[in-house]
Amino acid sequence: MTAVVVTGLGVAAPNGLGIDTYWKSVLAGRHGIGELTGFDSTSYPARLAGRIEDFDAAEHLPGRLLAQTDVSTRYALVATDWALADAGLGTAPEELADYDMGVATSTAQGGFDFTHREFRKLWTQGPKFVSVYESFAWFYAVNTGQISIRNVMRGPGSAVVAGQAGGLDALGNARRAVRRGTALMVAGGVDSALDPWGWASQLAGGGISTVPDPTRAYLPFDVDASGHVPGEGGALLVLEDERSAAERGAPRIHGRIAGHASTFDPPPGSGRPPGLRRAAELALADAGLTPGDIDVVFADASGLPEQDLAEARAIAGIFGPRGVPVTAPKALTGRLHAGGGPLDVVTALLSIRDGVVPMTPHTTRVPDAYGLDLVLHEPRSLPVGAALVLARGRHGFNSAVVVTGANH
Known part of the structure; x- marks a missing residue:
């Protein structure tokens, strides 16, 4: 079976632009x-978010793209540029034929800021002032389209909408495309909905912490957990057929996407268990690994006690109580929706590279009933050969990805 390797990483996160800073x-x-900026948020019950600072899209993208893109698409395009550069490729790579390259992305929210700006024009100025780009700039598939157009990638294209789980599913789609014969896929996810309408929509969805202290608002698996903090950004990765990457002289292989699976929770009241454990077990089987082969789990970490307990039970059910180190570095960025899973995959690959598991920040007291070996207080140095990344979306989506080192 074709080995699918990761040759490029691109990150746009609230705590760092580019993999080194992140x-x-x-x-x-x-x-x-x-605290939210850009609009008056004083009347909202929650005002904290993971925000990307010091990002000037005009420094990275031509003006023609600025006129037709939402902020989330700009993050996706620039992160793709960085991932391609990391893979030893340029924009519109000439090393591979256009139909040998494809794109798979996920977004959970679409182009909120762009479309609501155009709505304001419609309501206050009239329809002739609405941008023609409104026809697609808001759409969930726009990032796949814009990345493919900018980089002349005419191979398989897909877009996934599955909340926080969607970014991992996009990587799974890309992996399947490579296994079916596409030499290279750009894959991952980003989200940004921090304008007034987008923020109101996220608040209406529930689960957001109203604690005003940035170091206490999002405490996954903590006794004081009260919800999550939303964020913006994500990650794009370059996935390649291992042989093709070697033939073109890829400068590095960060690791392999060794396994993927997705499941859906049963309906409430059915008496059947949630699907997260099954997704993890299927991903391990897909990778040809056992629980004993996994060195760390990157948790979904919703920050809601009921959901944290359900995830802890799933992990302990697979690995045994405190049977594997678990971490949730996403507490540094907030939950990035479709961008969160791919960012965790990047973090897992860097953990494999450097032999260190990042801590779960701010969490200090984990209930004994969870049975978790949560990495707390400081990073933990240990050899990491394989990692399991978990993600859950609203209304029952579950996804799991297994990543391993290049020689695992």
Whole structure:
């Protein structure tokens, strides 16, 4: 079976732009959570978010793209540029034929900021002032389309909408495409909905912490957990057929996407268990690994006690009580929706590279009933050969990805 390797990483996260800055922030425990800016949020019950600072899209993208893109698409395009550069490729790579390259992305929210800006024009100025790009700039598939157009990637394209689980499913789709013969896929996810309408929509969905302290608002698996902090950004990765990557002289292989699976929870009241454990077990089987082969689990970490307990039971059910180190560095960025899973995969690959598991920041007291070996207070140095990444979306989506080192 074709080995699918990761040759490029691109990160746009609240605590760092680019993999080097992001990784240093993670290891140092530097978060990117702060009070909302850009509009008056004083009347909202929650005002904290993981925000990307110091990102000027005009420094990275041509003006023609700025006119037609939402902020989330700009993050996706720039993260793709960085991932391709990391893979030793440029924009519109010439090393591979256009139909040998494809794109698979996920977003949970679409182009909120762009479309609501155009709505304001419609309501206050009239329809002739609405941008023609409104026809697609908001759409869930736009990131796949814009990345493929900018980089002349005419191979398989897909877009996934599955909440926080969607980003991992996009990687799974890309892996399948490579296994079916596509030499290279750009895959991952980003989200951004921090405008007034987007923020109101997220609040209406529930689960957001109203604690005003950035270091206490999002405490996954803690006795004081009260919800999560939303964030913006995510990650794009370059996935390749291992042989094709070697033939073109890829400068590095970060690791392998060794396994993937997705499941859906049964209906409430059915008496059947949630599907997260089954997704993890299927991903392990897909990778040809056993629980004993996994060195760390990157948790979904919803920050809601009931959901944290359900995830803890799933992990302990697979690995045994405190049977594997577990971490949730996403508490530094907030939950990035479709961008969160791919960012965790990047973090897992960096953990494999450097032999260190990042801590779960701010969490200090984990209930004994959870049965978790949660990495707390500081990073934990240990050899990491394989990692399991988990994600759950609203209304029952579950996804799991297994990543391993290049020689695992």
